[in-house]
Amino acid sequence: MTQTSTPDIVTGSPVRLEAVSAPGQPEVTPALEELYRGFEKELLVPLWTEIGDLMPAHPRSRAVPHVWRWEQLRRLADRAGHLVPVGRGGERRAIALANPSLGGRPFATPTLWAAIQYLMPGEDAPEHRHTQHAFRFVVEGEGVWTVVGGDPVAMRRGDFLPQAGWNWHAHHNATAEPMAWIDGLDIPLQYVTEAQFFEFGRDEISDAERITPERSRAERLWGHPGLRPVSAGRTTAPGSPLLAYRWEHTDRALADQLAVEAEGFGGTVEPGHAAVRFTDPATGADVLPTIRAEMHRVVRGAETAPVRETGSSVYQVFDGSGTVTVGEKSWSVTRGDLFVVPSWQPFSVRSEAGASDSDSGALDLFRFSDTPVFEALRLDRTHVEGTTR
Template sequence: MTQPAADPDTAPGSPVRLRAVPGEGRPEVTPALEELYRGFERESLVPLWTEIGDLMPPHPRPRAVPHVWRWGRLRELAARSGDLVPVGRGGERRAIALANPSLGGRPFATPTLWAAVQYLMPGEDAPEHRHTQHAFRFVVEGEGVWTVVGRDPVAMRRGDFLPQAGWNWHAHHNATAEPMAWIDGLDIPFQYATDTQFFEFGRDEIGDEERITPDRSRAERLWGHPGLRPVSADVTGPGSPLLAYRWEHTDRALTDQLALEAEGYGGTVEPGHAAVRFTDPASAGDVLPTIRAEMHRITPGTETAPVRETGSSVYQVFDGSGRVTVDGSTWSVSRGDLFVVPSWQPLSIRSEAGADDSDSGALDLFRFSDAPIFEALRLDRAHIDRTRKEGTTR
């Protein structure tokens, strides 16, 4: 590990400070070694032998920690912000980001993922802009806000997942007399770390033709037909051209998986655990280049097998209640609560849902992760601990 040198003035202007430390496998501490280290400092060099334990550990040592945020408290603070904080140029959005406690106060849920509660008051507009960060919206409650992407008004309702690839113009407007909250997910930390982000202001106000409130957006009318791709459409940008994945379709898919399992057929990822992934209808790949989104349904009494994965995830409870364990931290969670699973930390979930707290009678969870990044780099790895059967790696 790099440590401060005994004499901090030996290499003015260099951030490198090295100290020769005796120990097994380390070079003998001599005046010649000390002089070698001063030379490294003057040239801003760091030898691998002082850093290898930190740079190349036997397994991931994530900077993020498991953490849970309670929806009731988030919703309350968002509502108070609605009374105090305007929406417009300067702040752009009334969005309140989850800050992982171990990431130095940065507004990052994980080192690669941003998650925030956005809140729009009755009649408010969030002005148009665009950015290279890939984004989505997920609605855990309410309706009445329309997001306008490329001048296409798209309704936002409970259970809907609305992806939006980077560098698309977008605005929001609340057409009702009630406020509305939802969660935003973006790859802001990833693009921030890699110095790839761009941002541009758009129009201050959207046009009257964008204030209409159609039941289906133009994107849904063109792309929202299962298994059918419009021959006329030429997809040129990254990400899904379908701007809304409606809850009724997601709910039906999860219900059918569990029904098939009950009939003795396959379809679930493990007994009592149904899951679907939102995909791009043009490519069948992930909806966004850097973000994967899924919906999970776990039947009452079912406990999932512990799983470790490289990369990180954020979950939100859509319906029901349960118990979540991440690397020894265990929480009871219910509708709206959000929690983080850092890289290579074991996750298991037990459903405690019932008819009194879940429309489906099960624990429904929305999940988004950075999996596409690691798959593209061939750094993806997962291990499922099926101790009752056998360990498997995929």
Template sequence: MTQSSIAPDTAATSPVRLQAVAAEGQPDVTPALEELYRGFEKELLVPLWTEIGDLMPAHPRSRAVPHLWRWNKLRELAARAGDLVPVGRGGERRAIALANPSLGGRPFATPTLWAAIQYLMPGEDAPEHRHTQHAFRFVVEGEGVWTVVGRDPVAMRRGDFLPQAGWNWHAHHNATAEPMAWIDGLDIPFQYVTESQFFEFGRDDISDAERITPSRSRSERLWGHPGLRPVSAGTPGPGSPLLAYRWEHTDRALADQLALEAEGFDGTVEHGHAAVRFSDPATGADVLPTLRAEMHRVASGTETAPVRETGSSVYQVFDGSGTVTVGDTSWSVTRGDLFAVPSWQPFSVRSEAGTSDSDSGALDLFRFSDAPVFEALRLDRTQVEGNPR
């Protein structure tokens, strides 16, 4: 006894759709070619000669577009969410992600980077959890929230950069009578597309011992001494063991670079443009395996040279004002504004800051990018004013 079944018409249900086109470099359109293409569709095959222009373009063509998000609008909407949206289990965090307009409504600022404004009301706790996504917090205004990473309470204040490598338990608590907002950056889109992410709930409540508000966290007391590594430290894990990079140190480093330039010495990226990169004190590498973070200071009246880079970036204006140009798009920006720079789009900025809108009198920009991924894969490339480097 034998059994037989009729297979569905694969060609009719195939997601592959091929069209013979009369064009230079393409085969002649004939009934035989059409029949060949139907066979490809049935067997879920795609010939390279129909796709090479899209799969192998002459230069990167990002799916993302340059876009600007105004801080005053984000802050207003986050405050309204604070009145309406709980922060406990289920939602986990009152975080509102930036959605690049060309990425189909996904909560991604670029194809590899997540950026969000997070908002915590007075006395609130964001419950403990952990995830494989690498993350950081950057504070453009306010203070009063402590992030608790591995049961180590870490103060969050204006200008502070707080990295947190993946798979570390973390929670937040607001110890003051005022709400606080900051930005989160994560590699969620990268881990999403590579299908590598894990997530786990932790405790619903942090202990009284973790509700203390020390001026320095344990990580800072151990790792926060310039050029000094504790002998007791073993093999470091992925990501920086230092959980807070304080603004006073970043500010001083940028100011010193511009001062050295004024004295005729090297130290700046280009004339009037100082920059520092946050690094892992254990290894000297980037603070996180998939994310690079930097602070840039552009002196008033300075215009930076247009730069193209593979990979994408998100910037936030920390202080001052200026004009930002990404590709063919330009915006006037002020404190808190965020903008996306897609892969291989030329980027430049002109500082229009002054003492009335900037503590430093310059335009200060916080930047994070996916550069470590591209460098690890040897796919990094930079071009300044048409000259590759």
């Protein structure tokens, strides 16, 4: 049984049903054909013709595994920096990853947006706000400050900078060099749920916001491990109040996990595989309501067990090199490369990093996913190959 969305020239209906002889389907008769014409006229689709697509035995993502090379992204972003203005209209010089199976939409997965953003020396990205939850992750360079709610926040290599929806934000490059980073947002999720709002802010930020402090106000209040400012009381706004998670702290946490493992006390996800999750210091929950962010470190020669998860992920290689396998695809990856893991596709990685291509001597991977959405809906499921979970 097939159903298409092309309007029927006779009935004008977008529903078109075809009776076919197949196991589990009713016998094809003139009466059945007449019934289907009635369904088409009234814009009805019987479940027995669609159950294979609507209720498959396991997730079948519309996205496919794919890799984008940082060298090519950086080169094209630099060309765009010399050709495309960053003011009102385009609003941001952000170039989105388009999954090859999603019809040319600027979506990395059905729920996640990923883009390289590029700011030229002395440029400002004007202020705006939107309901989409967002973050910035820096794989190289420094010199740009993001100004969130009037708070200037430095962006440097390895830093993760979350920003919950509906917060005013702008960027400015205070140096004589261009800078690139990746943006992650839940644009596709809010697009498909028809929940998005957007509003322009000021064309220019104030001189007071153009300063370049070593630490933002958010960091001075919230950036102390295990310590919560009493003045904050009960926080009700979604998302983390800490606007920057610095690489020095992430790096130390990963190194300490591996050191504890080497001493025989565990502490890692699996042998040679350390991982941390960025969390909201006020609640301990994910930094953003719809996005989970993590950093993984895999020591040279270690290989992770293949894992399947509902929901999709985007990874960026922060440092080192290795071989990534997603479903039936395998790639060699190196610093800056980005790749997609669609829902329920098995994913594993083998680290080939060393002192020549990694500061830590290991393969460091930044990951963001839509897991909080699946957990909230009780649709999250994980299977690690070789285990019962």
